Amino acid sequence: MTNLFLVNLFLAVGFSAVVGQLNLGGLLVGFAIGYLALWITRSPREETGYFKRVPRIVNLFVYFIWQLIVSNFRVLWDVVTPGHRSRPGIIGVPLDAETDLEILLVANLISLTPGTLSIDVSDDRKILYVHVMFLENVASEQADIKQGLERRVLEVLR
Amino acid sequence: MGSQTALLNIVIQISLVMLLISIFLAAVRLLWGPDPADRIVAMDLISFLIIAFITVYSLYSGIDAFLDVAIAYALIAFLGTVALARFRERLARKIGRNQSNGKDSP
Amino acid sequence: MREIIIIFLLLSGSLFSLVAAIGLLRLPDILTRMHAATKAGVLGTGLILLSHAVYFSDLAITLRVLATITFLWLTAxxxxxxxGRAAYCSRVRLSENTWIDQFGHACGWGEAGQEEADTGEIDPDSR
Structure with a gap:
């Protein structure tokens, strides 16, 4: 998997150097074209996780950027309009993530997405305590975090 | 990079002014408090805003080396915030331990 | 075209920075203030750094900008x-809209000092 990634990176740099656009746009286009070429020439017998993993990373990234923008507009709305409609609360979310990296990534992304801020992890690393700014229903909020963010992060890392 | 048009120049100046106003508002919270943790949050935001201000100033002057200043500031500001937050937490634990003296201490 | 992108990034970035500062001033308690400061601050600074990359459109600068944005996203x-944990453990008064608290554990404090547990610096009227 690492090998394929290195080859893909090499193709991207090569493409952008040949085209003469050694900047981010050239690199991105080169990476996309290189990925396509590798996907076409993949061997049917050897099953590598690389072609499954990259769409998931893109999925997580797009989801995350979208959530970041939405969350900012929600906070913006509450800040700009008079009065406070926020109904904050602190809820515990049971974690499926186990290793340090998984918990770090889940907690970090939760902090940066809509109205949620991770405060602490319980000592046995089973529960993540999250401060939610617009909390209406504890169960649905927990399900939201688990289905939306944690599932995508674990898909990328496992 | 002297090729910037008048419109871009005006926009750069507008955003410099907006960032200055933001730093001023955050400084009000820094002075107001009321809890030390509020001041730490305000310090954190001010360091973000200063990074943004240095970056916009780099566009204003056309000297790209200012970006390195912003990067170095970002690295240092994070360490400062972490140190202050840990200091606040240790203070809270110390006060708590003194108050619950004789009870179960960790 | 590039200029339009730069103008859009600059204006939205400074707008979100302004929102972060106003939110820091206006929101009711420290945890909600941190929502505004962290998210809007990170997004505003990230957009402005991106505008820098678009303006100079150079590989070295773009890579440095991306590294800085990644660093900010990891550390903020x-x-x-x-x-947040320091504030919660020092028993900062939360907004009265807060209606549920499942965290509730005392940060190794025991149960004493439930009422006014701090040095008394916290003004009871400040929210």
Whole structure:
């Protein structure tokens, strides 16, 4: 998997150097074209996780950027309009993530997405305590975090 | 990079002014408090805003080396915030331990 | 075309920075203030850094900008987590809209000092 990634990176740099656009746009286009070429020439017998993993990373990234923008507009709305409609609360979310990296990534992304801020992890690393700014229903909020963010992060890392 | 048009120049100046106003508002919270943790949050935001201000100033002057200043500031500001937050937490634990003296201490 | 992108990034970035500062001033308690400061601050600074990359459109600068944005995205939630736990453990008064608290454990304090547990610096009227 690492090998394929290195080859893909090499193709991207090569493409952008040949085209003469050694900047981010050239690199991105080169990476996309290189990925396509590798996907076409993949061997049917050897099953590598690389072609499954990259769409998931893109999925997580797009989801995350979208959530970041939405969350900012929600906070913006509450800040700009008079009065406070926020109904904050602190809820515990049971974690499926186990290793340090998984918990770090889940907690970090939760902090940066809509109205949620991770405060602490319980000592046995089973529960993540999250401060939610617009909390209406504890169960649905927990399900939201688990289905939306944690599932995508674990898909990328496992 | 002297090729910037008048419109871009005006926009750069507008955003410099907006960032200055933001730093001023955050400084009000820094002075107001009321809890030390509020001041730490305000310090954190001010360091973000200063990074943004240095970056916009780099566009204003056309000297790209200012970006390195912003990067170095970002690295240092994070360490400062972490140190202050840990200091606040240790203070809270110390006060708590003194108050619950004789009870179960960790 | 490039100029339009730069103008859009600059204006939205400074707008979100302004929102972060106003939110820091206006929101009712420290945890909600941190929502505004962390998220809007990170997004505003990130957009402005991106405008820098578009303006100079050079590989070295673009890579440095991306590294800085990644660093900010990694560190800002960690700083927020530390400040939030410190604030919670020092029993800062939360907004009265707060209607549920499942965290509730006392940060190794025991049960004493439930009422006014701090040095008394916290003004009871401040929200």
């Amino acid at each position: 939630p960690i700083a927020a987590h530390l400040i």
